[in-house]
Amino acid sequence: MENLKAVSIKKLSATFDGNGKHLQVLNNVNFSIKNGSFTSIIGPSGCGKSTLFRLISGLPTKDSCKIDGKIRIYGKKPLTACSDKDIGLILQTPTLLEWRNVAQNMKLPLEIMGYSSDNSNKKVKNLLKLLELEEFEKYRPSELSGGMQQKVSIGRALAYNPELLLMDEPFCALDEINRRRMNNEIINIWKKTKKTILFITHSIEETVYLSQKVIILTNKPSTIHKIINIDLPYPRSEEQDSSKYFKYIKEVRGCLDEASH
Ligand SMILES: Nc1ncnc2c1ncn2[C@@H]1O[C@H](COP(=O)(O)OP(=O)(O)OP(=O)(O)O)[C@@H](O)[C@H]1O
Ligand SMILES: [Mg+2]
Incomplete structure (x- = not known):
């Protein structure tokens, strides 16, 4: 991993085409x-x-998005x-599940990936510590501030160690x-x-x-x-x-x- 570029983008162009629309969004984007x-x-x-x-x-992306060029993540296709x-993705709105508490929200991707309960509990414990959210482990998303909710979504993205x-x-x-x-x-x-x-x-x-x-x-x-x-x-x-x-x-x-x- 160390020697590979994390992201490499070459001559990337993207156009939304369809429903009577034609919109070129990206044009020859290059960076690594x-x-x-x-x-x-x-x-x-x-x-x-x-x-x-x-x-x-x-x-x-919608089928209507036409892409040219090359994107590589650690040498792989997206x-x-x-x-x-x-890859871990963190968006503008935290999109946490209200019926799950902080720890259970962070655990979700690990459950989906079939991690054992012991293993995922251990990982979530470490994340709570890293994010200094230990005392909020049992809180529901609506009981947290916006910043804390965003920290939980960062924790959820970090859970599978991208x-x-x-x-x-x-x-x-x-x-x-x-x-x-x-x-x-x-x-x-x-x-x-x-x-x-x-x-x-x-x-x-x-x-x-x-x-x-x-x-x-x-x-x-x-x-x-x-x-x-x-x-x-x-x-x-x-x-x-x-x-x-x-x-x-x-x-x-x-x-x-x-x-x-
Ligand atoms: N699925 C789609 N179909 C058609 N056009 C789209 C689609 N998704 C995005 N667009 C168009 O592509 C352009 C870029 O949108 P995008 O959301 O990537 O911009 P952005 O830079 O993230 O904007 P912002 O700074 O407001 O978040 C916009 O004009 C948008 O209308
Ligand atoms: Mg945007």
Whole structure:
């Protein structure tokens, strides 16, 4: 795994065609992601970020989506990577099951995969510890804050130990304070688990706070406008790294402005 690229995308184009519509969403997208790295994707609303994730994660897109180019996840086609459980997907809304408590929600994928009860209980215990959710083990989703619900869905995605985590605007529903808290938590999880993270966000601030590399997409038909490497140590802080930090914020903002026209 170490020597393989976690994600490799070559000349990827995607067009929705059917029902009287013809919409090219992605156009000649090329990038690769190093194993163990943290990369953000930012781009104008509706430019095709979620579509790109669906394609990477092997989720079925509508039959009407025509795809050109090559996507590889650790050298495998998306569907193979998906069935090998290489990919964990975390979406904007946590989609937890209300009739299951925190631990039972995290256990769900393991039950589906036929893990023994002992084995899955042990894994869930470790995840609860990693996510500092031990005391909420028996809580129902509706008894948790939005940030905690999102942590449970991260735990559920981590349960089968995928190498690559795809996060599609996971914290966009949170207020600034909780978003920053979750940003710190995700950095901790990334450091502890050494997973590869690909993270979609609308927040310029979040890209600079979190990632080693920021991929900026243009308007539809979307292609890569620029890739910026964020060369700042972790943990990051506006106070400590102020001049460099704000230089990156300015750079990402400028590129996003150009990319949106
Ligand atoms: N199944 C589909 N059929 C037809 N068009 C679709 C389909 N899914 C997405 N689209 C179109 O593709 C474009 C990109 O959608 P997508 O959800 O990938 O954008 P996005 O960058 O994630 O947007 P946002 O920033 O708002 O989350 C949109 O114009 C959308 O209408
Ligand atoms: Mg989206």
